[in-house]
Amino acid sequence: DARVTQTPRHKVTEMGQEVTMRCQPILGHNTVFWYRQTMMQGLELLAYFRNRAPLDDSGMPKDRFSAEMPDATLATLKIQPSEPRDSAVYFCASGHGHTQYFGPGTRLTVL
Amino acid sequence: DQQVKQNSPSLSVQEGRISILNCDYTNSMFDYFLWYKKYPAEGPTFLISISSIKDKNEDGRFTVFLNKSAKHLSLHIVPSQPGDSAVYFCAASDRGSRLTFGEGTQLTVNP
Numbered sequence: 001d002a003r004v005t006q007t008p009r010h011k012v013t014e015m016g017q018e019v020t021m022r023c024q025p026i027l028g029h030n031t032v033f034w035y036r037q038t039m040m041q042g043l044e045l046l047a048y049f050r051n052r053a054p055l056d057d058s059g060m061p062k063d064r065f066s067a068e069m070p071d072a073t074l075a076t077l078k079i080q081p082s083e084p085r086d087s088a089v090y091f092c093a094s095g096h097g098h099t100q101y102f103g104p105g106t107r108l109t110v111l
Numbered sequence: 112d113q114q115v116k117q118n119s120p121s122l123s124v125q126e127g128r129i130s131i132l133n134c135d136y137t138n139s140m141f142d143y144f145l146w147y148k149k150y151p152a153e154g155p156t157f158l159i160s161i162s163s164i165k166d167k168n169e170d171g172r173f174t175v176f177l178n179k180s181a182k183h184l185s186l187h188i189v190p191s192q193p194g195d196s197a198v199y200f201c202a203a204s205d206r207g208s209r210l211t212f213g214e215g216t217q218l219t220v221n222p
Binding site: 031033 | 145
């Protein structure tokens with residue numbers, strides 16, 4: 001039963017600290033997405049990759065967020081420095097075609 | 112600009128009755144539509160989809176209807192079960208892998 005995995009599941013950090021979230025997409029999927037869910041904004045697309053190449057990161061605050069795919073089995077989302085307004089649940093999803101399959105999310109709390 | 116809208120934040124139905132969740136979109140370039148279900152502390156789970164060349168797709172208790180002229184789609188669940196209680200998101204794609212999500216509707220099925 002192939003699934004998208006994300007680590008860590010929960011992260012509490014202090015303002016100004018660096019945060020790295022990791023995602024292992026489903027093997028064989030050629031697209032990977034990062035979303036953020038807050039109470040106010042619903043599911044917000046931050047960035048996505050196709051065949052490991054970044055296609056769109058216009059949803060991310062460029063000065064503090066970065067997304068990479070160092071290889072086909074790992075996608076990372078980094079926030080440096082983190083701010084309290086970054087507190088949210090961050091989802092990774094992978095897909096092939098129209099359908100995306102989501103991981104369980106990383107709940108980030110920035111104090 | 113919210114291109115996909117779910118106007119009902121919540122819906123409550125009795126077990127065994129029909130649940131109808133609605134979604135409206137504005138972008139006529141959308142050619143594929145999906146519904147996701149989300150339980151608390153989990154990622155969204157793909158439920159059912161429909162291509163713009165169809166007006167109905169059925170999978171067990173779940174049926175999605177698409178009215179392109181009205182730019183409206185709906186998800187019917189019949190019969191509804193308490194385990195269907197979750198947040199339901201509709202999503203749309205425009206000839207690519209990128210999805211635009213609605214805000215979600217919280218469905219509560221009462222025993």
